[in-house]
Amino acid sequence: MPLAAFNSSQPLTLGVELELQLLSTHDYDLAPQAEDLLRVLERHTGAWDVKPEITRSMIEIGTSIQTSHGSLLAELHDLRRQLAEGARKLNIVIAGGGTHPYQHWSEQRIFPAERFHYISELYGYLAKQFTVFGQHVHVGCEDGDKALWLLHALSRYVPHFIALSGSSPFVQGVDTGFDSARLNSVFAFPLSGRAPFVLGWEAFGAYFDKMASTGVVESMKDFYWDIRPKPEYGTIELRVCDTPLSVDRAAALACYLQCVCRYLREERPVEPTEDDYLVYTFNRFQACRFGLEGDIVDPKTKQRQKLRDDILRTLARIDEHALDLKALDASALIRESLFAGNDARALRERRGVVRGLPAVVEWAASRWMG
Amino acid sequence: MLGLALLTILAIVAAEALHRHIRLPRASGHMLVGALASPLALRLLDRTELDPWKPLLDLAIAVLVFELGTRIRPAWLKDNPWFALTCVLEGALAGIVVFGFTLWLGAPPLAAALSATVAMSTSPVITMAVLHESRSRGQVTERLLMMTAINSVMAVFALKVWRVAAAAQGSDLFAAVTSALFVLCGSLLLGAIVALVLELVGRRVRDTSAMPVLQMAMIIAGSMLAVQWTLSPLLVLLVAGMVARTRMRHGLTVEPRLGSAGAALGVVLFLCLGVLMTLDGLVQLWPMVLGILLARLVGKGIAVFALARPSGLGWRQAAGLTIAMQPMSSLAVLLAADTFNWASQLPGVEQSLLQALLAATTLMQVFGPVISTVALRKVARETPLD
Numbered sequence: 001m002p003l004a005a006f007n008s009s010q011p012l013t014l015g016v017e018l019e020l021q022l023l024s025t026h027d028y029d030l031a032p033q034a035e036d037l038l039r040v041l042e043r044h045t046g047a048w049d050v051k052p053e054i055t056r057s058m059i060e061i062g063t064s065i066q067t068s069h070g071s072l073l074a075e076l077h078d079l080r081r082q083l084a085e086g087a088r089k090l091n092i093v094i095a096g097g098g099t100h101p102y103q104h105w106s107e108q109r110i111f112p113a114e115r116f117h118y119i120s121e122l123y124g125y126l127a128k129q130f131t132v133f134g135q136h137v138h139v140g141c142e143d144g145d146k147a148l149w150l151l152h153a154l155s156r157y158v159p160h161f162i163a164l165s166g167s168s169p170f171v172q173g174v175d176t177g178f179d180s181a182r183l184n185s186v187f188a189f190p191l192s193g194r195a196p197f198v199l200g201w202e203a204f205g206a207y208f209d210k211m212a213s214t215g216v217v218e219s220m221k222d223f224y225w226d227i228r229p230k231p232e233y234g235t236i237e238l239r240v241c242d243t244p245l246s247v248d249r250a251a252a253l254a255c256y257l258q259c260v261c262r263y264l265r266e267e268r269p270v271e272p273t274e275d276d277y278l279v280y281t282f283n284r285f286q287a288c289r290f291g292l293e294g295d296i297v298d299p300k301t302k303q304r305q306k307l308r309d310d311i312l313r314t315l316a317r318i319d320e321h322a323l324d325l326k327a328l329d330a331s332a333l334i335r336e337s338l339f340a341g342n343d344a345r346a347l348r349e350r351r352g353v354v355r356g357l358p359a360v361v362e363w364a365a366s367r368w369m370g
Numbered sequence: 371m372l373g374l375a376l377l378t379i380l381a382i383v384a385a386e387a388l389h390r391h392i393r394l395p396r397a398s399g400h401m402l403v404g405a406l407a408s409p410l411a412l413r414l415l416d417r418t419e420l421d422p423w424k425p426l427l428d429l430a431i432a433v434l435v436f437e438l439g440t441r442i443r444p445a446w447l448k449d450n451p452w453f454a455l456t457c458v459l460e461g462a463l464a465g466i467v468v469f470g471f472t473l474w475l476g477a478p479p480l481a482a483a484l485s486a487t488v489a490m491s492t493s494p495v496i497t498m499a500v501l502h503e504s505r506s507r508g509q510v511t512e513r514l515l516m517m518t519a520i521n522s523v524m525a526v527f528a529l530k531v532w533r534v535a536a537a538a539q540g541s542d543l544f545a546a547v548t549s550a551l552f553v554l555c556g557s558l559l560l561g562a563i564v565a566l567v568l569e570l571v572g573r574r575v576r577d578t579s580a581m582p583v584l585q586m587a588m589i590i591a592g593s594m595l596a597v598q599w600t601l602s603p604l605l606v607l608l609v610a611g612m613v614a615r616t617r618m619r620h621g622l623t624v625e626p627r628l629g630s631a632g633a634a635l636g637v638v639l640f641l642c643l644g645v646l647m648t649l650d651g652l653v654q655l656w657p658m659v660l661g662i663l664l665a666r667l668v669g670k671g672i673a674v675f676a677l678a679r680p681s682g683l684g685w686r687q688a689a690g691l692t693i694a695m696q697p698m699s700s701l702a703v704l705l706a707a708d709t710f711n712w713a714s715q716l717p718g719v720e721q722s723l724l725q726a727l728l729a730a731t732t733l734m735q736v737f738g739p740v741i742s743t744v745a746l747r748k749v750a751r752e753t754p755l756d
Binding site: 031039089362 | 443446620681682
């Protein structure tokens with residue numbers, strides 16, 4: 001199947017997807033009730049969408065196309081209200097967080113749909129280990145060339161989003177020491193990592209055709225890149241964020257991305273080059289492991305500084321764009337969280353206060369359910 | 371005593387072999403061994419020989435009922451009023467349809483009412499045994515737990531009302547009413563007290579291996595006191611489990627069957643239920659037996675299917691839930707009686723109807739685990755083996 005044509009969309013429009021955990025109210029372990037929740041939400045009122053995910057304890061929600069923080073947040077709140085209502089009806093709760101702290105991957109059940117069974121057959125246990133929960137943000141672009149330019153220009157900022165959204169410190173009952181342990185599961189996939197450094201849509205099409213001719217990929221869905229183009233939507237999709245514990249943070253992260261994109265497009269402070277990726281995996285690891293305390297190396301200046309400081313500087317640079325995009329509330333929340341810490345920190349702090357991980361998960365669910 | 375102990379060992383081995391070869395639920399295997407040893411077949415044991423074991427069996431039931439109590443979240447009924455209505459309606463309809471059917475057969479109203487009472491409840495012990503073995507998780511499993519708890523409580527209430535009605539024909543109506551109120555209020559109160567004491571004492575042994583032992587001790591105390599004060603052990607333990615879960619939240623870890631001691635008690639329980647089985651007169655009474663079972667199925671099915679969609683259940687799940695609720699027991703009646711020969715303690719009940727009721731209960735007990743497991747595995751698809 002050849003690469004789809006890039007559908008033009010209004011630049012800087014946003015779409016947010018969140019993968020969410022469905023939990024039993026008894027032991028707060030994952031509950032395989034996605035089909036039930038989807039049935040209950042069949043007749044929801046709202047332009048948003050709710051879909052199944054690979055295992056039966058996950059669902060994915062997607063907002064409609066949004067232009068500003070206010071409307072995005074309003075839609076996310078409405079979506080959360082309806083989802084929480086549906087979940088209560090089924091005696092389950094919903095939570096954010098990049099991983100479930102103590103679920104056993106071997107007990108997860110694949111959602112009965114053709115694509116999920118295909119992935120399960122192909123990747124074996126990796127598919128079940130992929131019971132992790134991320135936030136994906138789509139940003140609209142007018143054409144394929146601009147999309148690829150933005151995709152590579154953004155690569156420098158990928159660690160910001162990992163560190164700000166980090167909410168997966170616990171895996172299989174233990175503290176991994178990582179702020180985003182979820183991304184370690186994603187890296188296990190053979191087609192994960194970064195997109196090849198190609199700046200023109202035509203050249204990208206040629207790369208895709210070559211890959212497709214090897215039989216390794218069939219569609220863009222087979223690439224698990226950190227940022228990937230989505231030609232059908234006319235967007236690029238940032239996929240590195242853990243699902244935050246609250247919809248407020250999810251909206252703030254999306255709008256921070258929108259502001260950074262506007263800054264990059266309008267001011268063009270740098271031109272992306274292949275060499276930008278020399279420090280990419282180092283920076284990404286630092287963000288996953290240490291969160292906001294991690295280091296970041298600027299690919300252009302080669303200077304090393306704390307991620308927290310780099311985000312602070314970026315916030316200062318994008319301020320005007322935040323004003324124009326009506327995203328000042330979002331950037332204020334991001335600034336606040338630089339000092340209060342990310343969700344991984346909140347989860348660890350909670351663990352110090354309550355007894356056992358089930359109580360931590362219950363707390364996380366109460367934050368999401370509102 | 372030795373006979374039952376040896377039989378228990380045999381039951382464990384036989385049930386395991388049957389489970390491995392034909393995937394027969396272990397509880398059914400235990401009951402079959404009991405039935406084989408009973409006067410029905412090999413006559414190795416007589417039913418009256420089990421009377422000294424009754425406190426132990428009450429404890430085995432209490433363990434499972436307490437665990438059932440800890441598994442349910444009463445606030446769910448508030449979150450989903452349609453489901454709350456389903457819970458009440460399925461018990462009531464099962465009772466009403468069976469009442470109507472037996473009345474139509476010409477049974478006296480009092481006897482028909484007794485069969486309706488027994489028909490209401492789903493067996494809590496079979497439900498728990500099936501859930502332990504199948505490790506099912508999902509919406510049908512959750513609903514099965516809640517509905518089992520509610521219809522069992524309804525059966526206890528109905529039996530009390532029945533006793534009042536039975537007494538109304540005599541002269542001691544006032545005594546019967548006060549006794550019923552005493553049993554209901556007393557059971558609720560004792561259950562709550564057991565849970566509060568467990569919470570209080572539990573603080574001192576939290577997160578240690580003493581916790582399951584303490585739970586077992588509290589269940590023994592609750593169960594014994596309930597019997598001594600002629601309260602309803604079922605209600606006491608169910609309330610104790612629910613209150614303990616609500617109060618202690620994550621501080622309460624309940625192992626399945628409360629660990630290996632509870633599991634051993636479970637084997638003895640199912641074995642004895644097997645010994646107690648009776649199919650006397652099944653050859654003549656089978657139309658009545660079949661009628662009772664069908665009436666019960668229809669009653670429960672109507673409620674579940676009618677409210678499936680508004681309460682958030684799919685059709686396939688509704689079918690799974692209806693079938694999974696069929697295991698029947700005489701627990702509500704049994705636990706209120708002093709001996710296993712409870713049938714003789716019920717005045718004014720026609721013998722043939724009582725026989726049919728006992729046979730229906732027997733069938734739904736021995737096949738109950740199989741029916742319930744198939745419903746959860748094949749129809750609702752909620753077990754890990756799908």
